Amino acid sequence: MNAAILGRTYANGEMIVREGETGDCMFAIQKGRLEVLRTAKDGEVRLAVMEEGDIFGEMAIFEREVRSATVRALGEARVLTIDRKTFLRRVQEDPSLAFNLLRMMSRRIRRLSLEIAELKPGSPRTQDSLSLTDTERQGERRRTPERRQRAERRRAAYRRTSGPAAARAS
Amino acid sequence: MNETSKAGSPCHGLASSFEQENDRLSLADGSRVGVVGGGPAGSFFAYFLFSTAESAGLDISVDIYEPRFFTHRGPAGCNYCGGVVSESLVQLLATEGINLPTSVVQRGIESYVLHTDVGDVRIETPLQEKRIAAVYRCNGPKDSGPVDVAGFDRHLLDLAASRGAKVVRKLVSGFGWQDGKPQIRTTDGTAATYDLVAVAAGVNSRALELLRGPAPQYQPPGTLRTFVCEFHLGREKVSKCLGDSMHVFLLDIPRLEFAALIPKGEFSTLCLLGEDVDEELVESFLATPEVKSCFPDSAIPKPVCHCFPRVNVRSAVRPFADRMVWVGDSGASRLYKDGIGSAYRTAKAAARTAVFEGISAADFEKHFWPECRTLIIDNKIAKLIFGLTALIQKLRFLRRGVLRMTAREQLDAGRNRHMSNVLWDVFTGSAPYREILLRTFHPLFPLRLGWNLVAGNLLRAEHKIIVESKR
Numbered sequence: 001m002n003a004a005i006l007g008r009t010y011a012n013g014e015m016i017v018r019e020g021e022t023g024d025c026m027f028a029i030q031k032g033r034l035e036v037l038r039t040a041k042d043g044e045v046r047l048a049v050m051e052e053g054d055i056f057g058e059m060a061i062f063e064r065e066v067r068s069a070t071v072r073a074l075g076e077a078r079v080l081t082i083d084r085k086t087f088l089r090r091v092q093e094d095p096s097l098a099f100n101l102l103r104m105m106s107r108r109i110r111r112l113s114l115e116i117a118e119l120k121p122g123s124p125r126t127q128d129s130l131s132l133t134d135t136e137r138q139g140e141r142r143r144t145p146e147r148r149q150r151a152e153r154r155r156a157a158y159r160r161t162s163g164p165a166a167a168r169a170s
Numbered sequence: 171m172n173e174t175s176k177a178g179s180p181c182h183g184l185a186s187s188f189e190q191e192n193d194r195l196s197l198a199d200g201s202r203v204g205v206v207g208g209g210p211a212g213s214f215f216a217y218f219l220f221s222t223a224e225s226a227g228l229d230i231s232v233d234i235y236e237p238r239f240f241t242h243r244g245p246a247g248c249n250y251c252g253g254v255v256s257e258s259l260v261q262l263l264a265t266e267g268i269n270l271p272t273s274v275v276q277r278g279i280e281s282y283v284l285h286t287d288v289g290d291v292r293i294e295t296p297l298q299e300k301r302i303a304a305v306y307r308c309n310g311p312k313d314s315g316p317v318d319v320a321g322f323d324r325h326l327l328d329l330a331a332s333r334g335a336k337v338v339r340k341l342v343s344g345f346g347w348q349d350g351k352p353q354i355r356t357t358d359g360t361a362a363t364y365d366l367v368a369v370a371a372g373v374n375s376r377a378l379e380l381l382r383g384p385a386p387q388y389q390p391p392g393t394l395r396t397f398v399c400e401f402h403l404g405r406e407k408v409s410k411c412l413g414d415s416m417h418v419f420l421l422d423i424p425r426l427e428f429a430a431l432i433p434k435g436e437f438s439t440l441c442l443l444g445e446d447v448d449e450e451l452v453e454s455f456l457a458t459p460e461v462k463s464c465f466p467d468s469a470i471p472k473p474v475c476h477c478f479p480r481v482n483v484r485s486a487v488r489p490f491a492d493r494m495v496w497v498g499d500s501g502a503s504r505l506y507k508d509g510i511g512s513a514y515r516t517a518k519a520a521a522r523t524a525v526f527e528g529i530s531a532a533d534f535e536k537h538f539w540p541e542c543r544t545l546i547i548d549n550k551i552a553k554l555i556f557g558l559t560a561l562i563q564k565l566r567f568l569r570r571g572v573l574r575m576t577a578r579e580q581l582d583a584g585r586n587r588h589m590s591n592v593l594w595d596v597f598t599g600s601a602p603y604r605e606i607l608l609r610t611f612h613p614l615f616p617l618r619l620g621w622n623l624v625a626g627n628l629l630r631a632e633h634k635i636i637v638e639s640k641r
Contacts, residue, residue: 002272003277003278003409003414003433004272004273004275004276004277004278004435005272005275005278005300006260006269006270006275006278006300006301006303007278007299007300007301008297008298008299008300028264028265028269030264030269031272052269053267053269055264055265080260080261080264080269080299080301081261081297081299081301082261082264082265083261086257086258086261086262086600087261087262087265089602090258090262093541093544094515094518094519094522096222096518096522097262097265097266099221099225100265100266100267101265
């Protein structure tokens with residue numbers, strides 16, 4: 001076994017974190033690949049595959065919530081644990097320590113936004129950015145005629161000032 | 171200097187806003203930064219200067235003056251250091267996205283073995299995970315055959331170069347000023363003028379003396395002579411005798427403060443700290459049975475490389491001036507421990523200040539000096555802690571109590587590990603000394619220590635506590 005390594009080695013399929021468990025640390029992948037799984041109605045759904053250099057489990061550092069997903073090794077993988085205490089102690093003195101995490105979380109949000117957009121019916125919504133989604137249509141049906149009229153007036157006003165027509169006029 | 175940025179692109183808005191505040195000294199697009207020394211402090215400074223400049227939309231250039239390639243074995247490429255990357259630094263670097271490859275890590279350390287004349291005890295990390303890295307600062311010890319080693323300093327320098335730093339392979343021969351800007355002169359007779367110079371030379375470097383003229387207010391740090399040597403044991407014997415543990419010694423030897431044996435690939439590194447360490451002290455240390463027991467057949471081989479480097483034990487005075495800043499050992503460092511961690515902290519603070527605040531002495535005093543001051547205050551507490559450690563070294567009955575308490579904690583997984591955690595952090599340098607001291611104020615700490623002092627000294631059957639012998 002190689003002694004010149006850092007972190008802990010996990011065998012293929014071994015679990016690093018389990019969905020629903022409490023945690024007080026995050027992890028940095030030193031080597032190998034990990035899969036992120038979440039329990040759905042029909043069983044486990046793979047949300048993502050992470051690779052060397054990725055950091056995960058950071059939500060447990062910032063909020064005292066249970067783990068949102070399970071993470072398992074895909075083949076042999078090596079993972080370094082980063083304690084909440086070590087991170088928070090230092091980030092008090094040097095807030096820029098969080099930059100890398102923020103960048104990584106920002107990338108994830110961007111990717112998730114794209115995935116959500118792709119899942120929406122009728123996407124991409126390029127024809128009219130104000131067209132209604134299914135959820136919005138349900139909301140419309142629940143509105144009273146007066147509220148519907150008010151909403152329609154607001155929508156028309158928005159179209160006049162900043163909608164596609166206004167853009168064409170300018 | 172500000173003309174370029176005023177006409178700069180809109181994406182440089184944040185940088186421009188910093189520059190337009192007033193006529194204060196600041197970095198702008200096109201600014202040149204010189205770094206003297208390509209050890210961890212210099213490389214960290216360049217790396218974080220680029221990172222923060224990128225965030226602020228600044229386009230700067232950085233030259234790192236480092237004549238060594240770090241590919242030589244022995245002193246030619248060495249920075250004279252025990253070569254341990256602390257548990258906290260390994261984690262912080264991983265958070266920053268800097269992971270140490272296996273070619274750099276010579277051994278992952280997961281535990282410490284404390285050796286005393288009344289017994290040994292192994293202190294394990296609660297996670298049982300390798301989070302301390304034993305590294306070589308150069309390419310292995312002198313007189314060793316070619317070994318598969320990638321030096322830590324080289325790795326960091328390459329990292330800084332990958333961000334855009336230019337490594338100038340020239341020896342610095344002098345400093346001066348030209349039109350109010352610092353100038354670096356090299357042995358080949360050339361000179362380069364910079365908007366900012368960061369001095370990241372170690373305390374064993376001549377560069378610090380060269381700077382006394384151009385920066386008269388700066389006073390170099392106080393130093394202490396130490397001893398570092400390398401033994402070639404071979405990979406198998408290193409694993410058998412030392413394992414994945416760092417071995418520390420609390421022995422009642424006059425002038426000795428701290429000693430550690432660190433496993434690294436085919437070698438083991440011995441570090442001695444104390445009052446003016448000399449050959450006599452080294453010999454008396456190596457002659458003790460506790461040290462001999464860590465070597466194959468209890469025989470100490472001839473070292474393949476040794477040196478008496480100096481370490482920073484008192485911070486520099488005013489490690490900043492207009493357009494100049496001293497980082498790492500040449501500025502402030504933690505007492506005896508985590509020198510690389512101190513280099514990371516001070517280098518990053520200097521880089522942040524230079525990009526976001528300014529490069530005048532007042533800017534560094536306001537935004538960089540507090541980081542140094544935190545280390546200085548913590549070092550005062552460290553002196554108290556090392557004073558207590560010296561007392562334990564001197565008094566055998568105290569050693570018995572400390573050892574018994576630690577051994578009991580290690581045997582009982584569910585127990586609160588008060589003494590183990592204190593010793594772990596003292597040895598690893600992972601936590602601030604202030605935090606270590608506060609842990610001893612836990613009401614159970616003196617109670618348990620008191621009981622173990624009584625039990626450890628009365629129950630002489632337990633005189634020799636050997637908790638673990640997986641060495």
